[in-house]
Amino acid sequence: MKLSFLLICLFGPVSTELLFGNGNGPAPAVNGVFGPASTCAQSGCHSGRVVNSPGGDLSILGLPTQWAPNQVYPLTLMVSRPGAVEYGFQLSAVIDSANMQSGTLLPGSNLVQVITGGGLQFAEHTSAATSASPASGIFTLSWQAPSDPNLGNVRFDIAASAGYGDAPDNDYIYTQRLTVPAPDLQPSSATRAYLVNDLGIDSSRTVGGSSSARAGFARIIADSGNTTPSGIAIFGLRMNSVLVNEAGVPASPLTQNGRIYAEVNGRLDTGIAIANPATRVATISFSFTKSDGTDFGAGRLTIPAGGQLARFLDQAPFNSGTGFQGAFTFTSDTPVGVITLRGLTNERGEFLMSTLPVIDLTSTPTSSSILLPYYADGGGWTTSVILVNPTDNPLGGAVQFRNGAGLIVSAYPYTIPRRSSFKLITSGQGSSTQSGAVLVVPDSKSVTPTALNVFSFKPAGVTVSEAGVLPSSANAFRMYVETAGLVGDPLSIQSGIAVANVSASPVTLNLELFQSDGVSTGLVSTLTVAGQGQAAKFLSDIFPSLVPPFEGLVRVTSASSAVSAVGLRARYNERSDFLITTTPPVNESNPPSSAEYDFPHIVNGGGYTTQFIIFSGATGQSGTGSLKFFAQDGTAMPLTLSP
Numbered sequence: 001m002k003l004s005f006l007l008i009c010l011f012g013p014v015s016t017e018l019l020f021g022n023g024n025g026p027a028p029a030v031n032g033v034f035g036p037a038s039t040c041a042q043s044g045c046h047s048g049r050v051v052n053s054p055g056g057d058l059s060i061l062g063l064p065t066q067w068a069p070n071q072v073y074p075l076t077l078m079v080s081r082p083g084a085v086e087y088g089f090q091l092s093a094v095i096d097s098a099n100m101q102s103g104t105l106l107p108g109s110n111l112v113q114v115i116t117g118g119g120l121q122f123a124e125h126t127s128a129a130t131s132a133s134p135a136s137g138i139f140t141l142s143w144q145a146p147s148d149p150n151l152g153n154v155r156f157d158i159a160a161s162a163g164y165g166d167a168p169d170n171d172y173i174y175t176q177r178l179t180v181p182a183p184d185l186q187p188s189s190a191t192r193a194y195l196v197n198d199l200g201i202d203s204s205r206t207v208g209g210s211s212s213a214r215a216g217f218a219r220i221i222a223d224s225g226n227t228t229p230s231g232i233a234i235f236g237l238r239m240n241s242v243l244v245n246e247a248g249v250p251a252s253p254l255t256q257n258g259r260i261y262a263e264v265n266g267r268l269d270t271g272i273a274i275a276n277p278a279t280r281v282a283t284i285s286f287s288f289t290k291s292d293g294t295d296f297g298a299g300r301l302t303i304p305a306g307g308q309l310a311r312f313l314d315q316a317p318f319n320s321g322t323g324f325q326g327a328f329t330f331t332s333d334t335p336v337g338v339i340t341l342r343g344l345t346n347e348r349g350e351f352l353m354s355t356l357p358v359i360d361l362t363s364t365p366t367s368s369s370i371l372l373p374y375y376a377d378g379g380g381w382t383t384s385v386i387l388v389n390p391t392d393n394p395l396g397g398a399v400q401f402r403n404g405a406g407l408i409v410s411a412y413p414y415t416i417p418r419r420s421s422f423k424l425i426t427s428g429q430g431s432s433t434q435s436g437a438v439l440v441v442p443d444s445k446s447v448t449p450t451a452l453n454v455f456s457f458k459p460a461g462v463t464v465s466e467a468g469v470l471p472s473s474a475n476a477f478r479m480y481v482e483t484a485g486l487v488g489d490p491l492s493i494q495s496g497i498a499v500a501n502v503s504a505s506p507v508t509l510n511l512e513l514f515q516s517d518g519v520s521t522g523l524v525s526t527l528t529v530a531g532q533g534q535a536a537k538f539l540s541d542i543f544p545s546l547v548p549p550f551e552g553l554v555r556v557t558s559a560s561s562a563v564s565a566v567g568l569r570a571r572y573n574e575r576s577d578f579l580i581t582t583t584p585p586v587n588e589s590n591p592p593s594s595a596e597y598d599f600p601h602i603v604n605g606g607g608y609t610t611q612f613i614i615f616s617g618a619t620g621q622s623g624t625g626s627l628k629f630f631a632q633d634g635t636a637m638p639l640t641l642s643p
Contacts (some may be wrong), residue, residue: 012361025124028117029091031159032175034099050171056081058160058174059429060091062549066181067103067145067154068642070236073487074108074492074548079137080173081162087137089160090124091410096155096179103154104241106490108140119378122420131513137162142491144574147208149642154180164253167476183642190636192627194614196229199553199621200518201480202217204641205611206604213606216637217275217308217337218599220251220614222625229625230581230617232480233599234569238607239350243491243573247341247353247467248583251597254335258358261388261421261452262288262328264314267345271357272318273310273601275337275630276303286330288313288320292395297321304335306634310601312343326420327388329361337598342454345448346463353421354454354466354581359390370471371564372438373500374536375401377426379433380459385424387440387449389416395449397442399424404436404535406501416449428458437500437534437564456579464577472564473502474587476557479567480613481513481583483539483548490576495583496568497554498536501529503561514545518616521552529563536568553615555588586617602629604639612641 030125050220063074095102105114105121111129115122123141145154156178163171194202222228231251237244254277262270276282282305287298301317303309313320313328320328330338340356375383389395395416401409416422454595485492501507506528513523524542529535539546539554550598556565567583602610616622631637 024113024385025113025126026088026090027121028115029120031092031122031157032177033092033094033120033157049170049172051175053172056162056172058158058176060158060176060178060611062158063178063180066183068183069145069147069149072142072484072491072493074140074142074489077139077141077158077160079160079162079174080430083164084137084162085135085159085161085165086131087135088125089139089158091156092120092122093159094120094145094155095151096153102151103146104144106142106144108142108486108489111136112139112141137639140489142484142485142489144491149183149207149640152182154178188638188640190629192636192641193624194627195624196616196622197518198616198620198622199478199514199555201516201551201553201613201615203516203551203611203613204608204643207640207642208605208607208609210605213603213608214631214637215310215446215601215603216629216631217273218602218612219277219628219630220625222594222598222623222626226623226625227594227621228597229614229621231587231597231599231615232613233602234581234611235353235603236609236611237351242575243571243579244350245352246569246571246579246581247355248569248581249339249355249599250584251312251599252337252339252358253595253597254337255358255360256335257331257361258338259327259329259361259388259390259419260358261356261386262313262320263325265323265325269312269314269343269344271310271312271341273308273339274303275308275336275598275600276305277337277596277598278334279305280334281305282332282334282336284330284332286318286328288324288326288328289419290324290326290422291417293420295419304634306630308600308630308632310632321417323517325423327417337600338634339351339600342466342468344463344466348462352463354468356468357450357452357470359388359450361390365390367442367447369439369441370448370451371500371502372440372451372469372471372536373564374435374453374455374469374498374568375426375438375453376433376435377428378430380457381433381455382428383426383453383455385438386452386454387414387416387422389418389420389449391447392418394418395442395446397440397446400439400441402436402439402532402534403434404530404534406530407541409434409436435536447526457580465580467580467582469566469582470584472566472585472587473562474585474589475562476555476588477565477585478553478555478588478615479565479583479585480615481539481554481567482551482569483546485548487538487540488572490572490574492572494538494540496536496538496570497556498534498566498568499527499529499531500564500565501561504531505532505562507558507563510557510565512555513546514555516552527560588617588619590618592618592621600639
């Protein structure tokens with residue numbers, strides 16, 4: 001459906017000085033939001049010029065053909081007229097049927113401010129815009145759509161001026177009224193069918209809405225004759241109408257035993273979710289191991305057929321107690337889906353989540369070094385390197401921090417007791433940020449521990465982001481990416497990629513960007529990484545001609561050595577806090593199977609939303625299937641989804 005455009009004269013009988021002659025921005029509601037009954041055709045209002053006179057232009061870029069709940073739309077407003085030396089504007093977004101505020105407006109630069117009046121927001125120019133030399137008629141802002149999909153069409157009323165620095169009556173006024181239709185929501189359902197082309201994605205998200213959170217899990221079930229695609233869920237949490245956290249969680253295969261890093265200490269806690277998709281009860285035995293290798297807290301729990309359990313480790317039935325760091329080990333008599341989340345309550349009382357891996361204890365440990373492709377330290381950043389011992393014997397080795405050129409900047413020994421864990425935290429000292437990769441090197445007579453990083457950003461004494469980084473190694477991988485708005489703008493989204501070189505020789509990577517339907521955008525690039533070095537770039541740096549918004553896959557290949565990589569998803573929230581999470585890459589050479597993959601934990605309502613991305617993770621993979629949603633008691637969990 002196309003946007004409907006209606007050009008009308010929007011101003012009421014208000015002094016021109018109060019409209020756009022005021023360099024600090026106009027008064028509220030002078031853009032015609034209350035309809036054509038008060039327009040510039042009235043006597044005494046900009047009567048010197050005809051509204052929408054030929055020779056000038058007003059346009060806005062970025063509005064969707066239909067709005068989606070909670071989606072952020074970066075907008076660019078452009079007003080022009082030959083010879084003009086001053087520009088101004090005012091814009092509002094309201095529910096078309098009720099003239100009530102719809103969504104949230106945010107400035108995109110110092111040329112734009114947002115004011116309120118009569119319960120409505122108005123984005124408009126600032127004094128910086130009218131005093132700019134040379135004058136610019138280009139203004140950037142963002143609109144975040146409302147969370148309730150049932151509010152109907154959204155109307156944007158826009159008025160702009162182009163002036164010559166003389167009498168206000170000589171200003172030219174241009175107006176537009178644009179209506180963005182309400183979303184075509186899928187009916188609330190406990191099943192969503194998907195279709196994924198090779199190198200394509202299928203993306204949907206819950207709309208939130210309810211004041212209380214409801215948890216459950218989701219199963220990815222391929223149709224007969226099809227293989228199971230890869231998947232990522234992105235949890236979002238809003239508190240007091242502000243996005244405070246996002247966490248990317250990969251879909252995972254079922255397992256019967258595992259070990260996780262566990263820590264419960266003050267504001268920091270570890271949560272685990274276990275989903276049982278089987279038709280019989282799952283009996284799970286568990287125990288804890290302290291940092292000194294001492295076991296404690298053995299117990300047993302059951303999860304009914306089709307049910308799910310999500311608890312923090314200091315809660316029943318686990319009851320770890322506080323002041324604990326070590327590991328948690330479990331065994332199940334039937335395959336289950338398991339996810340671990342690290343939860344931090346920050347200095348503002350906001351809950352931040354990041355993903356921790358679940359170690360499959362049936363995998364044979366190796367003695368090879370492993371590479372974590374990103375760390376950051378200084379300038380508000382710290383990184384925790386976490387190692388987990390998958391064996392019943394002590395492990396030893398060294399942790400090396402390497403810069404982008406591959407040089408070792410620091411190294412520390414580690415010793416890990418049986419079945420336990422080790423944590424090393426960088427100092428975070430200094431005003432500048434150092435980044436690179438972390439190499440974990442086991443002793444000659446030791447096997448390699450499972451490794452991960454958790455990097456945290458704490459500017460001005462408040463932690464605003466935490467994200468986990470896992471190791472990977474591949475010559476070709478695929479990664480979900482998304483962009484919206486310009487880097488640094490409020491509510492913008494920007495995917496990035498961090499890559500570390502396993503080899504001592506430089507490696508050149510080839511990158512290609514694919515649309516959601518799997519068709520190449522035609523955008524290709526290369527990235528050279530030094531021997532044992534590291535590089536990290538935003539998508540806008542890799543593909544400068546990419547025009548947001550964009551959602552799809554990036555394919556990264558190396559003709560020589562394997563690399564370790566991680567996806568970075570950065571956002572600026574309504575307070576301009578820098579939020580970041582990670583999205584794991586998928587090794588496309590791994591043979592696909594028809595085995596079930598699950599999202600062991602999903603949550604909707606109470607400020608939470610979940611985005612589901614299903615994508616082609618293997619060479620030549622395409623197919624159909626269903627994403628099925630279940631509540632914790634095993635009953636169907638209908639969800640309303642938007643694209």
